[in-house]
Amino acid sequence: MSKIAVVYWSGTGNTEAMAQQVEAGAKAAGAEVSVYTCADFQADMMDQFDAVAFGCPSMGNEQLEEDEFEPMFQSCESKLSGKKIALFGSYGWGDGEWMESWEAQCRQDGAVLACGSVICNEAPDDEAQEACRNLGKALA
Secondary structure: OOEEEEEEOOOOOHHHHHHHHHHHHHHHOOOEEEEEEHHHOOHHHHHHOOEEEEEOOOEOOOEOOOOOHHHHHHHHHHHOOOOEEEEEEEEOOOOOHHHHHHHHHHHHOOOEEOOOOEEEEOOOOHHHHHHHHHHHHHHO
């Protein structure tokens, strides 16, 4: 059984709702899943998991949330080489550039992206919820 961490930051609840669907998908695929807000996750925890799903909405000028999520994620970057991960998040405007930049950074860090990232505009609709569940299954 794989051990999966779902780590997220959510300001409005949209990315939290996505995290719940990622968790559901990974559990449905037989994984043991632990869900954390970014405030409760540290880089030294990365080694406890076979795979990690990171979720953060687009903020400001298409960037990761910079006060809590980005510092946590930066501390985890040294642990990404060879680690199976997946990314997800919501946005209110823009075209997904923040996710493309985030994916590129993860690849540069040596992460293994388990599947395509999932983004949705505002609250996740049925299609986005299914995509999140599939993301969880891909990690498991």
